[in-house]
Amino acid sequence: MLLTLASRKQRWTSPFKQLLLNSYIFNHFYSTTSNDITESQPSQSTPPPIQVLLTESTGRGVFATRKIGSGELIHTAQPFVCHPYFSSLHTVCYFCLKKLANGDNSGVNFCGDSCRKQAMGFCEVENQADWSAFDTHCRTRGLKYPLLVRRLACMVLSGVASSNSLDILQPAILSPQMIALMEEEFGLLRCALLDADLTGEKMAFLTKQWYIGVLARIRINAFRIELVGGSYEDLLLSASSSVNAEAAVGSAIYMLPSFYNHDCDPNVHILWIENVNARVKALRDIEEGEELRICYIDASMNYKARQTLLSEGFGFQCHCLRCLSYD
Numbered sequence: 001m002l003l004t005l006a007s008r009k010q011r012w013t014s015p016f017k018q019l020l021l022n023s024y025i026f027n028h029f030y031s032t033t034s035n036d037i038t039e040s041q042p043s044q045s046t047p048p049p050i051q052v053l054l055t056e057s058t059g060r061g062v063f064a065t066r067k068i069g070s071g072e073l074i075h076t077a078q079p080f081v082c083h084p085y086f087s088s089l090h091t092v093c094y095f096c097l098k099k100l101a102n103g104d105n106s107g108v109n110f111c112g113d114s115c116r117k118q119a120m121g122f123c124e125v126e127n128q129a130d131w132s133a134f135d136t137h138c139r140t141r142g143l144k145y146p147l148l149v150r151r152l153a154c155m156v157l158s159g160v161a162s163s164n165s166l167d168i169l170q171p172a173i174l175s176p177q178m179i180a181l182m183e184e185e186f187g188l189l190r191c192a193l194l195d196a197d198l199t200g201e202k203m204a205f206l207t208k209q210w211y212i213g214v215l216a217r218i219r220i221n222a223f224r225i226e227l228v229g230g231s232y233e234d235l236l237l238s239a240s241s242s243v244n245a246e247a248a249v250g251s252a253i254y255m256l257p258s259f260y261n262h263d264c265d266p267n268v269h270i271l272w273i274e275n276v277n278a279r280v281k282a283l284r285d286i287e288e289g290e291e292l293r294i295c296y297i298d299a300s301m302n303y304k305a306r307q308t309l310l311s312e313g314f315g316f317q318c319h320c321l322r323c324l325s326y327d
């Protein structure tokens, strides 16, 4: 099976569907929690100054609905699904990826009761199964994204997410070799759940096609979470896209941030201060109607390295102004 974009793109073209898309995204995925962000937070009563529209050549994109000032916090976003990397499993909160002062090496940890409670649904399902074969498979191959699929599967089984939640996101085009590797992971995931007596109607969604479709979306839309720490005000003062982030602690999928297209000289940047909750900030003045773009990769790389990474990782050739001048 080869997942193609062409058929999906037809579903995105109607203006009516765009309107529905915006209201769907803003109603479901633009939010902050009460214990999340306290400083410089955009008003919760007004929607963020952006809308998702169809671009001429890069699918959907995010556009400013008014002038946005340099350094402005455009919106915040909570992940739909996230997971720590194996290397951070005992040092960050299993739910929000916040660094822990005292991690416990014998199991997963939470930064507080709120996170423990919110994780209860998927943890109850996860704890029923023996994940040693699945984990060994992923660890030895350095695979991170299957952990996100497993968490989503456990969220669906516990009733806190629907199996088609990620369908709205653009999928990667997969080669037969990639699909063959995914089939092996899928087998291990399904076996772990079946061996834990999770069977019947509620497991019906967990097909090979579901697994591959979710992973195809995760490949293009997952964010690598690097916590910068420090104060948000300090970061706002520097309108720079390069911040001193510590090593990545995990990965996450967001809805609204997934609609931002790429530019090697971006006007918008996404930051993580103390946990997986993201802040989207303007790097310079942005005019009404201008497209907001982030940089998917390390912007300090040279032209050739950027093109290779974008082509192999995201499946496109970058024609941004910086690339057009071979900078």
Ligand SMILES: C[S@@+](CC[C@H](N)C(=O)[O-])C[C@H]1O[C@@H](n2cnc3c(N)ncnc32)[C@H](O)[C@@H]1O
Residues within 6 Å of the ligand: 057, 058, 059, 060, 061, 169, 170, 220, 221, 258, 259, 260, 261, 262, 263, 314, 315, 316, 317, 318, 319, 320
């Ligand atoms: C995270 S999605 C961005 C939103 C996407 N345009 C959509 O309609 O859902 C990433 C995908 O968008 C497209 N894209 C993003 N930036 C692009 C660019 N500068 N040039 C060409 N395609 C781009 C590529 O297909 C890429 O794999």
